[in-house]
Amino acid sequence: MAPTTETMKGLVYNGVGKIAIEERPVPTIKKPADAVVKMVYSTICGSDLHILKGDVPSVPPGRVLGHEGVGIVTATGSNVSRFAPGDAVLVGCITVCGSCAHCRRGMHSNCTADDNDGGWVLGNAIDGTQAQYVRIPHADNSLHRVPAASSSSSAAHLDDEDHLKALVMLSDTLPTGLECGALNSRVTPGSSVAIVGAGPVGLAALLTAQLYSPSFVVVVDLDAERLAVARSMGAQHTAKPDEAVALVQRLTEGRGCDAVMEVVGVPQTFALCQELVAAGGVIANVGVHGEKVDLHLEKLWSKNIAITTRLVDTVTTPMLLKLFAAGKLPAEKLITHTFPFSDIMTAYDTFRAASKTKALKVIIDFEQDVPGAAGVRGARL
Ligand SMILES: [Zn+2]
Ligand SMILES: [Zn+2]
Structure with missing residues (x-):
């Protein structure tokens, strides 16, 4: 067959502070476990802003950014058995080889796949989802089938488009809030909970902590x-x-909170968490830290506390998908804006200026510019 030169558009990182929409070849299957996905919706993560600041040196200039989204499979390698072209899929932010020592204990975030194509690689070590097409390595383990909106659930008030947009929150935001926040801080029925930071992930931690019936949640933000x-x-x-x-x-009669989540990533908020934690409690660090913090062991050594850290493993994504399909996870509440992909630069500006724009998660819509494309989304469900 003659080589084709099909091209697409992607949002490319060109060094600190520089991004642009560029023309790229449409990705193809490189390895038998790959799939190629045509993106329908993507979003921007706080990590993308860290990349733009130069905080993530593993991202080289020329990289297509993005590690979240939903789309339609267009091609699969010979080893892909769970998905076929035409399937609507959720892209997990973590790529999962499924067979390395870390994957086999559920720690997908630290996947050590042979070619370094596992863990957080999308929009980092390989091209990501802020493009019309993306190549997904280890597709069987890294993609999730999109559940249909259930007519018997409260999710039924969402039309198909809103259903798909809300699902984007299950790529990274909600599993991060749950795994790194609610689970790692060991929220149990009756727990007193403090969440420091009310950005999208802090709010995702708030939504998912409530699955465990805490006695109360205090949210702290400027x-x-x-x-x-x-x-x-x-x-x-x-x-x-x-x-x-x-x-x-006042709320705890001087004891402090059992479960404290740091969802900002600066020294001051980590210090605050150390003042909020009760004896026997847990501080779960969720924030991405760019500088060292102080640990006040002179105050904490005798308090039987634990401090946990984690990069999301996406092990809870299948469970979150079931809750969402059952109408028990209001993921859509995290979305404030939608922009066509052609306007992604405005989307970045809006997300960055969140205190002014009141942005939480901003959806990037790849089909909004295409006449008649809206029907495609619904038809695939
Ligand atoms: Zn992210
Ligand atoms: Zn692995």
């Missing part, structure tokens, strides 16, 4: 708008950082 959003998503109490210690002391 931004009054985000605190209002947190209350609308189920937080019983909210506080600015300088009010948080007094509030938690």
Whole structure:
């Protein structure tokens, strides 16, 4: 067959502070376990902003960014057995070889696949999902089938487009909030919970912590708008950082919170978490830290606390998909804006200026510019 030169558009990182939409060849199957996915929706992550700042040196100039989204499989390698062209899929933010020592204990985030094509590689070590097409290595383990909107569930009020958009929250945001936040801080029925940081992942931690029936959740943030959003998503109490210690002391008769989540990633918020944690409690670090922090062992050594860290493994994604399909996970609440892919630069500006724009997650729509494309999305479900 004659070589084809099909091209697509992708959002390319060109060094610190520089991104642009560029023309690229459409990716093809390189290895038998690969699939190629035509993106329908993607989104921008806080990690993408870290890349733009130069905080993630593993990302070379020329990389297509993005590690989240939903799309339609267009091609599969000979070893792919669970998916076929035409399938609607959720792209997990972590690529999972499934057979290395770390994958076999469920720690997909630290996958050591032979060719370094496992773990957080999309939009990092390999081209990602902020493009019209993406190649997904280890597709059988790294993609998830999109559940149909159930007519018997409360998700039924979402039309197909909103259903697919909301699913994008299950690529990274919700499993990160659940695994790195709610599970790692060991929220159990009756727990007192503090979440420091009310960005999309902090709010995802709030939504998923409630699956475990804590006695209350306090959300802490500088931004009054985000605190209002947190209350609308189920937080019983909210506080600015300088009010948080007094509030938690009052609510817990001086004990502190059992489960404390750091979802910002700066030294001040990690310090605050150390003041909020109760004896016997857990501080779960979720934030991405770019500099060292102080650990006050002189105060904490005798308090029987634990500190956990984690990069999301996406092991909870299948469970979250079931909850979402059953109408028990209001993922759509995390979405504030939608932009056509051609306007992705505005999407980045909007996401970056969140305190001004009130942005939580911004959806990138690859079909909005294409006449008559809307029907394709629904038909595949
Ligand atoms: Zn991310
Ligand atoms: Zn692996």
